[in-house]
């Protein structure tokens with residue numbers, strides 16, 4: 001971590017309400033002796049390290065009332081240098097229990113969408129705008145969305161994806177800070193701090209409304225084209 005990164009992490013900690021740090025001796029890590037290691041691998045390692053540092057902060061976060069009811073924080077997972085990020089709303093029951101994003105029925109549908117794009121979950125990065133499960137799967141409240149926003153903001157800054165797909169209204173509105181309607185915004189390219197954003201429906205909505213799957217696939221074909229791939233249809 002360079003000095004700019006360290007400064008940013010300290011600012012983030014302050015924004016998240018931390019007033020002091022518990023400084024412990026870091027675990028010994030192997031020194032980088034392989035001079036032939038590629039710049040790509042270095043970058044991957046740096047992003048993974050930064051994401052791990054942010055996760056260590058998130059998993060003990062008590063910045064909003066969702067910390068009282070969660071089983072565990074669902075931070076996000078995937079390729080630290082992914083070209084493509086999927087950003088959803090908040091963990092549900094299955095995610096809260098497993099600590100992983102999108103692992104229930106809606107998660108299986110997202111996995112199927114990713115496979116149809118000729119990618120795997122390991123190729124992309126998946127996270128939510130709210131890291132802790134709202135009780136009874138209610139919608140996240142404005143104070144919770146605001147409290148959690150620094151995490152997804154920093155995850156995007158670290159990963160530097162080429163494209164973000166937002167899943168559902170809350171993810172779109174929380175990420176961009178704008179009051180877009182999902183039906184009118186989906187399928188249209190938007191911008192988030194220089195990253196192209198494709199809003200589409202949440203997989204949970206597709207479970208209730210299978211007829212909307214064709215709209216999501218139309219949106220994903222635009223994403224595939226943007227990333228230089230082939231949709232196959």
Ligand code: SF4
Pocket residue numbers: 058061062063064065066067073130131132144147148
């Ligand atoms: S939802 Fe976000 S801000 Fe609230 S306690 Fe969980 S990690 Fe912290």
